[in-house]
Amino acid sequence: MRSIVIIGGGIAGAATALAAAKAGLSPVVFEAHPASGEDIGAFLTLAPNGFAALRELGVADAVAAAAFPMTELSVLARTGEVVASRPTSDSFTLRRAELCRVLQTEAIGRGIPLHHGKRLVTVREDEDGVTAEFADGESVRGDLLVGADGLRSAVRGLLDDSVVPRYAGQRVFYGHTAKAAPSEPGRMVMVRGSSVAFGYTVSPARETYWFGRTHGDELSPAEMAAPGWRDHLVELLRDDATPAAEIVAATAEPLLVTNTWDLPAVPRWRTGRVVLVGDAAHAASPATGQGASMAVEDAIVLAKALRDTANPLEVYERLRRPRAEANVAASARMTAGATDTVPRVGSARRPADGAVERMLAWDAVLED
Structure with missing residues (x-):
């Protein structure tokens, strides 16, 4: 062949x-x-x-x-406390x-x-x-x-x-903002939030890339394309003492919204x-x-x-x-x-x- x-x-x-x-x-x-x-x-x-x-x-x-x-992976509790951290390589x-x-x-x-x-x-x-x-x-x-x-x-x-x-049971949201999160470049931060599994990292150009995963029913194409998802996520993240809500609030819409499969x-x-x-x-x-x-x-x-x-x-x-x-x-x-x-x-x-x-x-x- x-x-x-x-x-x-x-x-x-x-x-x-x-x-x-x-x-x-x-x-x-x-x-x-x-x-x-x-x-x-x-x-x-x-x-x-x-x-x-x-x-x-x-x-x-x-x-x-x-x-x-x-270069580093850290985990934040919903209180904002760092509960785990380790170096990474070749990522x-x-x-x-x-x-x-x-x-x-x-x-x-x-x-x-x-x-x-x-x-x-x-x-x-x-x-x-x-x-x-x-x-x-x-x-x-x-x-x-x-x-x-x-x-x-x-x-x-x-x-x-x-x-x-x-359908695997979660919606995933991706966003990007020119506003740097409180983190050093190259550090991936995973947030153990109360209702959103959230992660973010900061690039050397001080831009923040993030994702959020929430449980829920499968979204239709029209629902995924609808405005308002940023505010929805901010509301879900607001009660946690982490930077997540502020990062999402600083992100311009539209967000990328997908179903997990x-x-x-x-x-x-x-x-x-x-x-x-x-x-x-x-x-x-x-x-x-x-x-x-x-x-x-x-x-x-x-x-x-x-x-x-x-x-x-x-x-x-x-x-x-x-x-x-x-x-x-x-x-x-x-x-x-x-x-x-x-x-x-x-x-x-x-x-x-x-x-x-x-x-x-x-x-x-x-x-x-």
Whole structure:
């Protein structure tokens, strides 16, 4: 399998293209959106395992240049008291769209074709290859098709249309303000609030990025787009003696408002010539902060399996499914829990014997 058709040009798709090219394969990326940067409001903190994976792809420096390092994690009680603090390393904060932009730029710079405005309609697979057909009437043929098209994956729907994303029970709000919160740059502060799970960090430019998670019913698109969410959050945060209410009050509307979704089980990750990566296979709610990192790990393991093994899709699923599904389950537990549950910023749980490190190390050979 040398020619790789990748559906989806986001983090998972761009990382998969970079990994496939590094493995000596020929990837081509097709993205449904007409331009990059769709999720312009959200930011993420890339955990150490994700940054280590990007280092294996040779793009860690480019990502770090677009981000700022997180050097400390602190936890505040609702009284404002610091109840926990620890240093962090190899963690970086940036906008989700900026990470996507960097990975796409790196892919294009390495000669990987990336086509926008290509919405998948159907996939036809036979013993000699796989064909993707798009809404504009064009088609492309390859040896393998990778579904990297996210939570509502068209590729996954073609494999098994019974898998439906599940509302995980929380709304998430993202905001940004030029007013600096009372914190040093590079410090991630998690707030154990009375009714909102809140986190914020300050950039070197003294801008504050924040998120808030609240329990509630699923919001309709019209409700998410409605004004007034800032005042709603301020009211929820007002009784806590933390900077959270002031940070939200200083943020211009509209806020980015989203529902949390996950995929508790995806029975079918692959066929003979089609395979899923990233959120298309194992979307988790954002509580663990591991979505981007899991996607980059998928990319490396799939590329190495294609490079090293006779049964690459079987090997990829065997290695990735347990770790990815453990993250989905952990994130679901945190999302369902009380608002004082604090996301653990850092590496996803890893076996003590270093199996994950060997799985991701580019020079370590995978076996069937």
